[in-house]
Amino acid sequence: MNDDVVIDLSIIEELREFGDDDGTSIVCEALSLYLEDSPIQVTGLIEGLKKNDLEQVERNAHSLRGSSATLGGVRLAKLCQHLEQMSRQQALVEADNFAARVAEEATCLQNALKAELNRLSAN
8 A cells, every 4th residue: 555645446446345235335335324424533533633533533543543444534543543642642743733644634535435436426
């Protein structure tokens, strides 16, 4: 996996194996749910960072990490994993920097997933 890639499409292709048809419907549903839920998780994570609320950061980072990794958002998942570990160690250093990085990476991933959802929906 190239760390420069916003989304690892091979992970999405693996999800298709779980569908009844060619897997498009299950992937489209997962993408739609992520696009609805991830902005809420990102907002909660950034708010937690701003308030230095370790529990809120850990909870949102954990949730966002899992859902992002499931849909191929490896870079965002790595950022969230780092934040999750930092919050467990009660060491949120450079929180403002991380908030900006998470927001930027989340936007990139959401845009890539929207494009993939549009591509799959058109077929």
